[in-house]
Structures are given as C-alpha cells and as structure tokens.
Amino acid sequence: MTAVLEVPEGYAPHDVESLRGYLAEIDGLRQVLGGDPAAWTIEEVGDGNLNLVFKVRGSGAGVAVKQALPYVRLVGESWPLPLSRAHYEHLALSQEGRHAPGLVPAILHYDADLALIVMELLEPHVILRRGMIAGTVYPRFVEDITTFTAETLFHTSDLALAAADKKDLVAAFAGNSALCKITEDLIFTEPYMIADNNRWTSPQLDPYAARLRADGDLKVAISRLKLRFLGDAQALIHGDLHTGSIMVTEADTRVIDPEFAVMGPMGFDLGALVANLLLNYFAQDGHEESPGARDDYRAWVLETTEGVWAGFRAKFLALWRGAAAAGDGYPAALFQGPLGAVRLDQERKAYLDRLYRDTLGFGAAKMIRRIVGLAHNIDLEWIEDPEVRARCEARALTLAREMMVNPGAFPSIGDVAEAAAGLRGWEPRLG
C-alpha cells in the first residue's frame, strides 16, 4: 500500500495552520484576502468524496482552496487515487473558463507540486442539488448551463478545432485514466452485475436490481455506451456534470470540480444533467410537505429538463452556423451554394438528433448508477421512509431502462418529461 501512496517530493496535505502560512507567502493571494493573515478564518469543509477543501476569509475577499489527497477521501488510503487529478482539473478549468467565461470559478493560483488550486470563493452560492431538494427555483440556471455546455463542447470538438489541435487536447487528457476508470467501473459496469460496491434500498428494490442484472438488452446497451466512453474523443467533457457539481444563486451559475475531465462523448455531460434533474423530479414526492405541495416545483424541474436539452441544442446549432465553425469536421468547402447550405443544415440537425439519443443513453446510465451503484444522490438518500424512497427510485429506474434500451420511443425531450410525469402515477410493486 505504501508504494501506491507514494507522493512526489514537495507534496504534503495542508491543515488549517500550514495553509495559513502557505497562502500568506503568496503576494497576490495575501492581497486578495487582505488584512493580517493571523486574522484569516480558515475552515476545512470538504464534504465531497475525494479532496481537501478549505474556505479562507480575510478582510477582503474569500478564497476556496482545493487540494487533492493521494487516495479517495470517502474510502481512505485503501483506495489510492493519483494527485495528477489536480493537474487535469486545472487544465479543464482553464479550457472551460476560456470558452465559457464567468461560468466557472476564477483560478487565483495553482501549485502542481501540492496538487492544489486556489479559486475565488463562491458566496452566497449553494450546491444546485441542495437548492433543488429544498424546492428553490433558479431562474438563471437553464440559460447559463446551456451556454456552458454548448460553448465548452462545441469549441473543443472537431467542428471548431483543427485536427492537430484537437489531437493535442486528446493527448493532454489521456493521462487522466485513473479518474476515468472510476467512471468506467461505477457507471458502466458494476450496477449491472453483482459487485461489493453496489447498494440499493433493500428489500424494496431487490427485484429491480435483480432484473437489471438479468436484462440482456440493457447490458448490451450499457456496453455500447461504455465503448463510446472509452474511445470516442468527441469533445472535452466535464465528466461529472451532475447537480452536485454546479453552484448557483438566483443570479449566477458556476460549474465546479472538473477533475474527471477527458476527451469523450458529449452526450455524457448532457446526460448527466438530464439524469440528475429527473432524479430530483422523482425525489420530490419524498420532500413535499403535503401531497401536491411541490406540484409547481415539479413542473419547473421538468421544464428545466426540457430547457437544458432544447437550449443546448439551439446554442450549439447557432455556434455551428457561425464563424466559430472553423474545425476540420464538415468543412465548409464541401457545402457551398444554397443547396450545400441546406444539406449541411439538415446534417447539423441530424448530428444533434444523434447527440440527443446519446444523451438519453448516458443519462439513463447516470440514473441507474445512482440507485443501485456505489454513489447515491441525496435527492433520494434524504427520503427517510424506505417505502417512499423505493417508489421514487423504481419509477426512475423504469424510465431509465426505457431511455437506454429504447431511445426511439422518446422522439423529443418533451416525451421524456411526459413519461416521467406519467410514471409518477404508477405504483411500483416493491420487494
């Protein structure tokens, strides 16, 4: 074990006091924080699964400090994880910040040896997932997240980049394989087999989990999606774009934590959004104060789900129709004249139809893994009554299975929303 946990020279995890000294030595940060370093308040708040996270406040602005540990924090030293993930997070944040300015936290400092990133402190932002569990409406969210996805995915794809530049990006992220392996195992493999990591609301969902493991069509479908994730370098994806990776206020949206970033299929990011919105939708039954109290909120969640796809599609199309479409894919020289323009625009829509189907498939994978795999969502976990929780989960699983195996049954995102609404009226037979 010690061998695996070896860390590079110069690395040591910070605690509150060592961090104070470290930050005080960096001129720019000392100025941003302001006042006497001894008076800074520093708290370790990492409630994620992987890293140390500190909030630091001075008399000026606050900063957030994220430092990778050489293992998975949630599990401990028995699950080593390379510090290089901080490098990939920094690289992805830089790309995202360039293409979607203002929608990721500003980077103030990066220390490769310490695997440490200092960012602006996002206040009074909350994690979108928590806000949505509380039933809060975020009027900016659809507008911002569709800008984020359209801009980051388009500008790192073959539609915008010369092939050599895109291959450079592929090579730059190829080393992030340990993080990708987590995705490959926990999302694309383990939920469909007997695995120690799996858990679900038991015994209520036992028959559902058993059916997943016996579902040949579903296992072929998830395996095809896994193959896409392994080999299809479509664009720079965030790689973990659920509602826990988004911080919001009513007026602002920021995407955080891109340490799973890799060149992969765009539908993986878009599916993560759709999946986590749908999970929240199904979970509302477990959070409303009285039956029907969250009806308006539920409607907003479904509108948001539809808006995320529809808005992304419109913005991505607009980018492709504009001057940024200078990549080596679909070269303009092949589609000259009015007939060429018509044909290319038909193909743009066909491309987005394919991406929509990918989104349903990857989204389904993300829903299933949150219900029968290792990492669950608090949207559902916080429902205390296991019968209520299992009913929400069974509905989500049922929709997800159809989305993955039979995406053609949902010709538009509105059909997905309609199916979700319909499933709320269904009483699953629990184990």
Next chain:
Amino acid sequence: MTAVLEVPEGYAPHDVESLRGYLAEIDGLRQVLGGDPAAWTIEEVGDGNLNLVFKVRGSGAGVAVKQALPYVRLVGESWPLPLSRAHYEHLALSQEGRHAPGLVPAILHYDADLALIVMELLEPHVILRRGMIAGTVYPRFVEDITTFTAETLFHTSDLALAAADKKDLVAAFAGNSALCKITEDLIFTEPYMIADNNRWTSPQLDPYAARLRADGDLKVAISRLKLRFLGDAQALIHGDLHTGSIMVTEADTRVIDPEFAVMGPMGFDLGALVANLLLNYFAQDGHEESPGARDDYRAWVLETTEGVWAGFRAKFLALWRGAAAAGDGYPAALFQGPLGAVRLDQERKAYLDRLYRDTLGFGAAKMIRRIVGLAHNIDLEWIEDPEVRARCEARALTLAREMMVNPGAFPSIGDVAEAAAGLRGWEPRLG
C-alpha cells in the same frame, strides 16, 4: 520555408557513401551484412512518395534502410513533412510485430535523430499491387493479411486492452497529426470539391467528377466518415493499408510502411484492402492480353476480396471469444451464464456487422480518392488508352458511391463482389 524545414541537430539525409560509413560503424549491422563494407552494394530505390529508401547487400544478408526527409519527396521542399513520422513508423512496426509476428519486416536498427530505420531486406518479395497488375496469384495472401488485421486491430482495441493502456497508445500516436492531415485532406475532403490537387481521366470522367461534387448525400456520408477518422480511437490502424504497402511472395506476406499509423477506426484499414482489391479487379480489363484472358484472375481477385473480409471476421471473432478478450470493453462479468454467453455472442456479431458497414464506407472513400484525387493507383494509371481506363474508373466510382451512401444494399461482402462483377457488363457514358 527554411523555418519549416528546420531539422533537429544531428539530422542529415544520407547518400550511398555516407550510409556505407554509417552502417559500417554499427557492429550488429556490419555482422549481418558481412564482409568488407567497401564491397557492399548500396542502391537508392525510393520509388514511394515520401522517403529515401536504400537497399544494401553484403556477403551475408541484405538490409533495407528507410530515412525520412523533412518534406514530401514526390513534391519537394514546398511540402514540408515532419521527420517524426519515422518515430511513429517505428512505434507502429514494433506494435504490429508484437501482435502479428512474421508479418512485418524485422527491425534491425532505429536512429531517432536521423529518422532512419534499418530493416531486413525482403527478397524476392514484390509489391502486391505490381504482382496483381501482372496477374500473379498469391495463395498465402488472404490467410496472412487476415491474421495481420485481426491480430493488430483486436489487440490494440478496448476488447483486449485495459482502458489506461489504450489511452497510453492514443497519447503515443496523437502527435502523428501531420500525416493524418494528409489523409484528412486527400481522402476525406478534396475529392468532393474543386481542389488543385485533384486530377482524373479527362474529359472522359468530367461528368463523374462533377456529379461527386454535387452529391449532397455523398458529401454528408464522407463527412461522417471523416468525423470518425478524426475522433474514433478504436484501435491502432496502419493508416495506409493499400496493396502498395504489402510485399509478397507466393509463400510470404509482409506489411510495410505504417508511417500513417494512428489510433482510429478499424474499418479504415479493412476498407483500404477491399478498395484496392476492387480497383485492381476493375483495372484488369486494361491489362488482359485479349478479352477474357484474365477471367480466372478476376475471379481470384473477387474471391480474395471476399476472403479478406470473411477471414478477418472469423479470426477477430475467434480472438474475442478467447482468452485475449481481457479488455475493458464488454466485460465478461456482465455476460455470465449460458444466456449471457448467447447474448454476448450476438453482440459480437452485431459489432462486426457495424464494422463491415464501416469497411464499405471507408473502402468507398479510398476508391474515390484514387480516381479523382491527388494520388492514383498504377493499377489504373498504367492503362494507356484513356477510354479503356475511364470505363474501368467509372465502374469503380459507381460502385463506390453506392457502398458509401447505401451500405445496406450490400448485406454481405458477396453482394459487393456480385455488384462489381455486374458493373463490368455496364458501358458507362463517358464525357
């Protein structure tokens, strides 16, 4: 221009005499060649488009020396091309030699600074294309080339490799973008537009070339194939697997010149084989001594075309059903028990059906570029009568267009062979 042609310190192109001195200094090579270096015969024989190639013979064995030039030899210094292609060729030869031993030339020496590879001299081998123009049957060819393609493609795919190892391969070949760019331009783009590089048998094929440039379905199809080439890292492909990259005797087969190697779609290599066999088939009308004299040979060429796909498919399936299928794609744990085994085997066949359609599409692209693009095949070029040549070419173009736009019309490779045979009876209307 000088700036682009800058070469690393230590690089200089060899001539016959400087090469003699260079080889004599390397103990291993001096022993292989044998005798007094002054008595070695050295000839420069590079008849390819890109590099210097020397044959060196001593009193012992002979060696072949391939050295990259910092530009495209065929064109001159106005078309610079990086020396790094020797690095990628060496890397690919090493991989291929590991997975398909005996089917590539043995590497005797590699000098990165000089961009120079010393290989065994293949004698009395001839280039397959030349042998096929002469009407020679090669009884080992199908057996050997299907072993080469199945072994090299399978073992560098997600079916055999752990994801991290495959990503290492992707990163290792990502820098070969200048060579890939040639493919992207000359195969996937220029034949479908007006471009200075294009040429065809004119005026006979003028209407055919014009129809290609006006064919919206074809331009969408080639653009989708290009996108696959740009982003789908399915396996390590040779990247230029035509009949000019294969040396044969009746008893031996060797694949040479993998400098275009990259992690890309498998169908690109398989399509190159099918395409160049079909081009040779159509070209036979221009080479036979009297009408019908090559009927038996034509039948062998079509059998060979069918055998290349069928043999590849059988060997690839066998590998996937065996112990080598230890990759992260389609994990065995998901397909346990007799039902799982049946379902996985159905999916293996479905995977190969998809690969067959890819093969038709990429093959069609390779046929078209050889008739209306920059680089032509001597199979057709050596037909002196432009009317005869254009008839052969029009038939090939017509088949290729259908293969690319309408692959479903050819459910099996036998249907392709049948269509080719049928088109021989068709008198194209020439311009």
